[in-house]
Amino acid sequence: MTTAGLVALVLLLVIAAYACAGGTDYGAGFWDLTAGGAERGERPRWLIDHAMAPVWEVNNVWLIFVLVITWTGFPVFFQTVFAAMWLPLALAAVGIVLRGAGFALRKPARRLAGRRLYGAVFAISSLLTPFFLGAAAGGIASGRVAPGTAASPENWANPTSLLFGLLAVAMTAFLGAVFLAGDARRFSAPDLDGYFRRRALVAVAVVAVLAVIMLFVTHGDAPHVWHGLTHGVGLALVVLAAVASLATCGLLLRTADARWSRVAAVVAVASGIFAWGMAQRPYLVPVSLTVAEGAGAPTTLRWLMLVTLIAVVLVFPAVAFLYWLDTHGELESLTDADLRRGGAGDDA
């Protein structure tokens, strides 16, 4: 494999990591949105707040990596995508700001009105951001952009984009529900465990339906990707994604250990992303820009691999440690009592 191919693989890996980590987060926002009124939704929202708080920033840093690897490794590809997909990407960026700020501000907000406002901002933008990112990906997959393509609604408002966007939302909802079900057990709320398991099953059904529709739509709309998804490695990954989804269903139905349903859900989503990436081979944008054509200077690519290697050595253990601490209940936000004088921790 060439260095460019290797960097492309790393990019795909980081996109998959963002889809899983960031996706879980967006999914939590989706269930926040659909949790109902202030009273009915209080407990699910309480769980979402506590489960997300320590890790959501880290989950979203993956996106920065996606951007950096793209513009350093494949500058022409970066230029092409951002020029052609201007509007969905701009809206996704606005969504990211609203989402993060909404979530961060909801916690310290005191009054119900404030919490409602910030909560709504957080939840709605959690829905829109993955949709627009998915729509942009759909525009790439269907080959609607090529170097020099000007921005136009057709680039991202087309059948493939629409389906990619919906699929992205459904996948985040699926991941979010699976992870929240596990968190419900961790926070000793068995009723919420069942609540999110049911929702995870609904979400996976929606994902399956959308995936089937997508096979029909891409046949005419994105022939190169369709061919890749139905042959060779792409097909194998699609099958893996389907098997992993079924396994997740099985694990959710039997009251099995939450850990395994999480693993199965992550495998399902990651193999879905990989199936798409592999189906695009050898193109960054089918069928106008290959990986080799879009690659940056060879020296830079080698350095990029080195930087990635260091990241693997340094960042992975750190992230794994954070997740470990989080799933073992070692991370908890400060309470009002901790922030009061003469309160917790003070004996003076």
Added chain:
Amino acid sequence: MHTTVHLLADVPPQMLPARSMMAFTLVTHIILVPLGVALPLITLIMHGYGLRRGDATALLLARRWSAVMAVQFAIGVVTGTVLSFEFGLLWPGMMGRWGDVFGLGFGVEGWGFFLEAVLIAIYLYGWRRLPSRTHFLLALPLPFTALLGAFGILAANSWMNTPRGFSLDSAGNPVAVNVRKAIFTPMFGPEYWHFVVAMFVTAGYVTAGVYAVGWLRGRRDRYHRLGFTIPFTLAAVFTPIQFMLGDSIARQVFHKQPVKFAAMEIVWKTDTHVPEYLFGRLHPDGTISGGIKIPQLDSILAGFRPDTKVTGLTSVAADDRPTATQATITHFAFDTMVGIGSLLLLLALWYGVMWLWRRRLPASPWFFRGAACAGVASVVAVECGWITTEVGRQPWIVYQYMRVAEAVTPTRAPALWTMFGLVIVVYVFVFGSFLVILLKMRTQWRLADEAATAERTAAAPETETPYGPRSTLRPGSAPGPSASGEDRP
């Protein structure tokens, strides 16, 4: 590829909205950057002090600063992500041609930032359950990861000022990339240290300023003294260092980017014995109105001798240099920054002298008035420094290699203006809410403190204490019956 000649003829109409949007999002993000880089260090110093002395007040301050950090870091993360998007949304031409030359610095920034996010999460959420020593030790690498993140950003920005590490082929595309040279460009060192120290100084003054206000309002307890002294001392120690670094970077600009230096000092014609203008406006015909003129001083500052030759703006063609308005903006920003820096130096000296002679804080309310303003002033200085370096580089986005007009997105101006309007609304909402939340936190804590002092006798049984024994009941609004402690090692 576009030809330069074609683009010179007409500046694309989307330049203004693209520029305005970039400027606006950067100006707002920069407000959060000093706290993002340096608040962890300041908090850790306070935390370490509290642990070592067993000082409950210091630990309380550290916990409260953590609570502020949690909100501030989150907003910093998302506004920073927007900037990454804007490289593609607004300046795709720059990334398409130069991404593989200078983008790698961002890779370093990426993992520095990743580590920082991980460590901050552990620190902010580790107060309650991690053993105190472990909690503190795990946070110690935080300031270094912040420096690493700054490394990447500054490598990229200094490359835009003094691009190196490539050669151009016949089509004008960069080839033979040398990554090491592209990262360690001539302006990198000066920019990096000037920036990092600016972050420490600013975060120190901003934090101390909050307690200076409390002090002026008569709250002169140990809590306020500690909350003021530690950040202010840090900032005061770094202020003279920053003064020297600032002086050195100005001289580096004089050597490495003479036209930018000419804009900073509004020097029209290359000459010796050049006077220094404090403020003053440059007009398109080269005349200067207003301002205070000090003969010879600019030459002396640049080269220590009055006969130092200073390059003027007219040394390059009119379309290769900042316009008169841009030069005036650069000059005003530069002078404001230097002016604020000088005032802060006086304030730091006042503080230092008092400590050395009397071993106490200055008593004068004027000192605390100054300290209360120092936070805002240093944020203004940081903004001015950024304006100086960015506007002074015009019309280039990559100095002498690519014009801003060549890099700008092909998206049409009305779309950009609309998006800019949306961004303003969103940012006003986000930053306004952030400010409101901070003020509310402060009020709540003050009221809680006053209540605690009032009824110090009634020692209410508190819920779980950080670093205290772990109970099995969860605090707060835990739902349902809780029986935790199940699979905990």
